[in-house]
Amino acid sequence: xxxxxxxxxxxxxxxxGAHAQQSRSHTKVLLLMGSRFEMTAVCxxxxxxxxxxxxxxxxxxxxxxxxxxxxxxSQTSKIIRNAGVKPVKVDRELFNLIRRSIKISDLTHGAxxxxxxxxxxxxxxxxxxxxxxxxxxxxSSVAKINYKxxxxxxxxTTVFLKEKGMKIGFGGIGKGYAANKALEIMSxxxxxxxxxxxxxxxxxxxxxxxxxxxxxxxSNPKQKDKIFSWLSxxxxxxxxxxxxxxxxxxxxxxxxxxxxxxxxxxxxxLNSVTIICPNAELADALATSVFVLGKQKGLELINHLNGVExxxxxxxxxxxxxxxxxxDFNANQKSTKHQIQIGAIQN
Numbered sequence: 392x393x394x395x396x397x398x399x400x401x402x403x404x405x406x407x408g409a410h411a412q413q414s415r416s417h418t419k420v421l422l423l424m425g426s427r428f429e430m431t432a433v434c435x436x437x438x439x440x441x442x443x444x445x446x447x448x449x450x451x452x453x454x455x456x457x458x459x460x461x462x463x464x465s466q467t468s469k470i471i472r473n474a475g476v477k478p479v480k481v482d483r484e485l486f487n488l489i490r491r492s493i494k495i496s497d498l499t500h501g502a503x504x505x506x507x508x509x510x511x512x513x514x515x516x517x518x519x520x521x522x523x524x525x526x527x528x529x530x531s532s533v534a535k536i537n538y539k540x541x542x543x544x545x546x547x548t549t550v551f552l553k554e555k556g557m558k559i560g561f562g563g564i565g566k567g568y569a570a571n572k573a574l575e576i577m578s579x580x581x582x583x584x585x586x587x588x589x590x591x592x593x594x595x596x597x598x599x600x601x602x603x604x605x606x607x608x609x610s611n612p613k614q615k616d617k618i619f620s621w622l623s624x625x626x627x628x629x630x631x632x633x634x635x636x637x638x639x640x641x642x643x644x645x646x647x648x649x650x651x652x653x654x655x656x657x658x659x660x661l662n663s664v665t666i667i668c669p670n671a672e673l674a675d676a677l678a679t680s681v682f683v684l685g686k687q688k689g690l691e692l693i694n695h696l697n698g699v700e701x702x703x704x705x706x707x708x709x710x711x712x713x714x715x716x717x718x719d720f721n722a723n724q725k726s727t728k729h730q731i732q733i734g735a736i737q738n
Contacts, residue, residue: 414583416600419444424455424566426590432577433584433600443580447573447587454569457485458561460508467559471508475555478544486548489541492564495676496538499692502683503676506552507652508560509535514657516637516648523641529655536652566592567630567675574671587671594628594671622717624667630674632682633663645706651683660685665702666693667716673699686711 413435420429430447432440459465466481473479492505511532513524524532540553552559561568566589574594577585584597586605595605604625622629634647638657646657664681666674677699681689686703693701693713700716 414600414602415440417441417444419448421448423448423451424569424589426566428590429586429588430573430577431586431588432582433597434582436581439581443577443582443585446580447577447585450573450576451569454565454572457482458488458565458568460558460560467561470550470552471558474552474557478542478547478549478551480547480549483548486543486545486550488561488564488568489550489559490543491672492561492676493538493541493543495564495673495680499677499680499684501538501653502651503563503680504536504538504652505559505561505564506536506538506541506557507563507650508558509533509556510650510652510655513655514639514646514648514650516639520639523646533652533655563679564672564676566590567594567628567671567673570594570628570671589671592628592630592671592675595624596626622667627667627669628671628674629665629667630671630678631663631665632678634658634661634682649679649682653683658683658685660706661689661703662706662708663704664689666699667701668696668699677701 414433415435415437416431416433417437417440418429418431420427422428428448428451430444432443434440434443456462456465458467460467460471462468466479466485470479470481489505492503495503496505511528513528513532514520535554535557537554540557541559542551542553543549544551570587570589570592571594574585574587574596577587578596582597583602584595584599584605586593586595593607599605604623607622607624607629632649634649637648639646645659647659649658650656651658661682664678666678666681668674668677677693677696681693681701681703684692686705690701690703690711690713693699700713702713702716703711705711
């Protein structure tokens with residue numbers, strides 16, 4: 392869902408000063424949390440850069456173990472096993488992540504909901520669906536989704552899923568949280584700058600190897616080498632959700648793989664959503680939320696949040712931006728590395 396506008400991190404202009412001349416980007420790409428992670432450290436010392444990247448990877452693996460619903464021994468799995476039975480005591484870290492998730496659910500009126508994991512998988516986007524599910528099946532599929540039935544006890548740090556069969560999952564926030572935590576550790580290890588890219592959940596710190604703010608280039612994935620605008624992100628996060636790769640068609644209507652947890656129906660109206668804000672966890676959750684809310688309500692939400700901006704691409708390939716975003720339409724700049732896809736836009 393994080394692969395669609397190409398983001399290209401770049402170093403441009405002349406590098407000044409001896410320290411800047413010695414600083415280089417050191418990058419490692421690997422599979423973590425079931426996704427492609429790209430870890431970048433900017434430093435003149437290759438060994439120091441490698442240590443920082445290793446520390447970031449270790450932190451991501453720790454978080455994956457904490458929040459994974461696939462690991463039978465994780466605290467998340469224990470919460471799910473005890474749904475409708477009893478509260479489960481968890482680490483304060485997991486408790487706070489769940490509490491923040493519920494706050495985002497309140498903010499978005501349920502457009503974001505970690506209890507989405509309770510959804511029956513009646514929509515299939517692997518080519519096996521031959522007809523649209525009936526309305527009764529769709530209603531039933533989301534019957535156990537309700538963030539208000541996630542009961543928290545702060546003094547005991549317990550989590551209780553009120554109904555049997557309820558589940559929680561962190562697919563809409565977990566990679567962003569992991570990217571935040573990994574970058575936090577890397578930023579304390581003597582680097583000039585660092586960047587973590589979790590399959591499109593991207594967050595940066597410090598400066599690039601040219602001692603400048605990190606920049607991303609936005610392009611059409613069909614013309615990945617052709618940049619039509621640039622965005623200077625400094626120390627911030629850029630996260631994208633997209634729906635153009637997985638979908639089905641019934642009676643000429645296109646249904647994407649992004650499901651509204653409140654209705655059980657695939658969302659329509661937007662092709663991609665890019666959120667820019669200082670926190671990758673928040674950006675991750677808001678990208679999904681805006682997709683579900685749609686163009687009008689989603690844009691209204693972002694324009695009322697301080698320090699948060701967005702780029703929306705509609706189903707008819709029109710680009711809409713939030714009130715305060717600034718794009719640089721300088722086509723002469725060129726990118727050379729760290730490409731990821733975040734949206735489809737026509738020139």
